[in-house]
Amino acid sequence: MTAIAxxxxxxxxxxxxxxxxxxxxVFKGIFIVxxxxxxxxxxxxxxxxxxxxxxxxxxxxxxxxxxxxxxxxSSDLENKPDMLSEAQISSLKGHTxxxxxxxxxxxxxxxxxxxxxxxxxxSKFPPAxxxxxxxxxxxxxxxxxxxxxxxxxxxxxxxxRFVFSGDRARAFSIAPAAVSNHHAYAHGLLEHTLTVTDxxxxxxxxxxxxxxxxxxxIVTAGALLHxxxxxxxxxxxxMPEITLxxxxxxxIAIGYSMFSVLAGEAGLPExxxxxxxxxxxxxxxxxxxxxxVLPSTPEALVVSMxxxxxxxxxxxxxxxxxLALNQDISAFHFAAQRRFWRAGGGANG
Numbered sequence: 252m253t254a255i256a257x258x259x260x261x262x263x264x265x266x267x268x269x270x271x272x273x274x275x276x277v278f279k280g281i282f283i284v285x286x287x288x289x290x291x292x293x294x295x296x297x298x299x300x301x302x303x304x305x306x307x308x309x310x311x312x313x314x315x316x317x318x319x320x321x322x323x324x325s326s327d328l329e330n331k332p333d334m335l336s337e338a339q340i341s342s343l344k345g346h347t348x349x350x351x352x353x354x355x356x357x358x359x360x361x362x363x364x365x366x367x368x369x370x371x372x373x374s375k376f377p378p379a380x381x382x383x384x385x386x387x388x389x390x391x392x393x394x395x396x397x398x399x400x401x402x403x404x405x406x407x408x409x410x411x412r413f414v415f416s417g418d419r420a421r422a423f424s425i426a427p428a429a430v431s432n433h434h435a436y437a438h439g440l441l442e443h444t445l446t447v448t449d450x451x452x453x454x455x456x457x458x459x460x461x462x463x464x465x466x467x468x469i470v471t472a473g474a475l476l477h478x479x480x481x482x483x484x485x486x487x488x489x490m491p492e493i494t495l496x497x498x499x500x501x502x503i504a505i506g507y508s509m510f511s512v513l514a515g516e517a518g519l520p521e522x523x524x525x526x527x528x529x530x531x532x533x534x535x536x537x538x539x540x541x542x543x544v545l546p547s548t549p550e551a552l553v554v555s556m557x558x559x560x561x562x563x564x565x566x567x568x569x570x571x572x573x574l575a576l577n578q579d580i581s582a583f584h585f586a587a588q589r590r591f592w593r594a595g596g597g598a599n600g
Contacts (some may be wrong), residue, residue: 256408259327259582261347262278262573263279263280263281264278264279264280265280265305265306265307265308266280266282266303266304266305266307266308266309266310267307267308267350267572267573268307269310269354269363269557270308270310270361270573271573271574271575272354272361272553273354273361273575274354274355274356274361275353275354275355275371276306276351276353276354277351277352277353277354278351278353278354279349279350279352280303280305280349280350280352281347281348281349281350281371281381282303282304282305282310282347282348282350282381283303283304283305283345283346283347283348283378283381283382283489283490284301284302284303284343284344284345284346284347284348285302285303285304285309285344285490286300286301286302286344287299287300287301287340287341287343287344288300288301289341291405292315292316296315296316298313298314298315298316299340300312300314301313301314301365301368303348303350303501304381304382304383304490305381305383305385306358306381306382307383308383308569308573309431309435310363311363311364312350312352312363312364313362313364313365314364314365314368315364315366317366318364318365318366318367318368319334319366319367319368320334320335320339320340320368321333321334321335321351321367321368321369321370322334322335322339322369322370323369323370323371323372324370324371324372324373325372331464332369332538335368335370339370343368343370344402345378345435345489345490346373346378347371347373347376347381347552348368348369348370348371349368349369349371349376350365350367350368350369351365351366351367352364352365352366353366360490371432375599378428378489378490379489380435382436382489382490383435383436383437383490384436384437384488384546385434385436385437385438385439385441385442387438387442389424389438389441392430392438392441392445393424394440394442394569395445396415396441396445396475399445399448399449399452399471399475400412400415400471401469402471402476403406403471403472404468405466406519406520406588407468407469407471407472407523409517410472410478410514410517410519410523411472411475413513413516413517414476414479414513415475419482422482423440423441423444423479423482424438424441425437425438425480425487426439426440426441426481426482426485426486426487427439427440427443427485427487427491428440428443428444428478428481429485429491430485430491430493431491431586432562432565432566432586433561433562433565433566433569433586434565435491436491437487439491440478440481440482440485443478443561443565444474444475444478446508446561447477447554447558447561448474448475448557449475450472450557450560450561451471451473451474451553451554451556451557452467452470453468454553454556454557455467455470455549455550455553458549458553461532462549464527464549465549465550465553467529467548469523469526469527470550470553470554472523472527473526473527473530473531473534473550473551473554473559474530474554474558475529476506476510476527476530476531477530477554477558478502478506478534479506479509479510479531480501480502480503480504480505480506480507480508480509480531481497481502481506483496483502483505483509484496484497484500484501484502484588485497485502485507486500501541503532503534503535503541503542503543504529506577507528507531507532508530510527510528510531511524511528514527514528526548526550529544529546529547529548529551530548530550530551530554532544533545533546533547533555534546534551534555534558535555535557535558536555536559537599548596562587563587565589566584566586566591567587569584570582570584570587570590570591571591571592571593574593578592578593579592579593580592581593
């Protein structure tokens with residue numbers, strides 16, 4: 252790619268397009284501010300670590316001490332803007348901003364920096380227009396949920412319909428599955444849950460020929476309920492954020508507590524209640540990953556493996572989708588603790 256000469260010549264790009272630029276390229280973009288952290292460089296000058304996002308993904312950037320922070324929230328773009336105060340800068344999270352930036356090479360990795368950040372008029376550039384959402388329409392996801400619940404026997408089917416009803420169903424539909432790493436967008440929790448459920452049912456169906464005692468209904472319910480606690484652990488405001496309860500209790504503990512109350516209200520038989528509770532508590536597979544108990548039934552093993560597979564595959568897609576055509580290996584993915592390979596040398600995009 253030929254380097255773009257000046258910021259004024261740069262075209263407006265989304266986060267995915269920015270990640271495909273080369274060192275020395277410059278760019279413009281309109282994004283939501285996800286996070287801002289003030290730090291000091293080696294010369295004791297302040298700078299900011301900044302993460303922004305749009306409907307195409309997120310982007311981490313440096314904002315050095317010579318950057319311009321501009322207030323265009325109440326002025327036309329052609330007028331001279333005011334400068335943002337330190338308090339205004341610290342309060343940018345959740346607001347839409349316009350940025351100009353540059354790509355550089357830092358120790359063999361691309362680094363993005365913003366040299367001008369402008370707070371935009373939030374009515375003209377509403378944050379809701381820039382949030383990431385599932386690529387699968389919400390009505391389609393809801394229809395899939397209804398369909399898979401309908402496959403279960405009466406006791407579990409009635410319980411799942413009770414759980415996924417009213418305000419709880421609406422919250423589950425809207426929620427992200429995480430703040431980062433996987434399915435961190437509106438409707439992400441529902442998308443992730445259904446993928447895990449379909450995968451777990453497929454795996455269980457294969458192994459039933461060898462282990463006939465595997466209960467497909469328990470697998471289905473366990474997969475649908477495994478991340479129930481995330482409706483109270485994360486919120487969209489307007490981008491994914493962790494709640495206080497999510498930060499200090501975690502979604503597994505919250506989910507098990509919610510399930511226990513709902514199971515009691517619905518009169519779920521004790522054997523089913525214990526089995527599904529075990530799946531919720533063990534679905535991270537290992538104690539060091541947050542599960543207080545290890546999967547100890549075939550159904551719990553299947554749900555845990557399906558959950559892990561969906562997480563790893565999402566990480567692969569996230570790490571490789573923005574690689575340039577001449578790149579095969581991703582940068583180190585810290586959540587997955589590996590580099591990912593896009594086999595085929597980029598020929599399949």
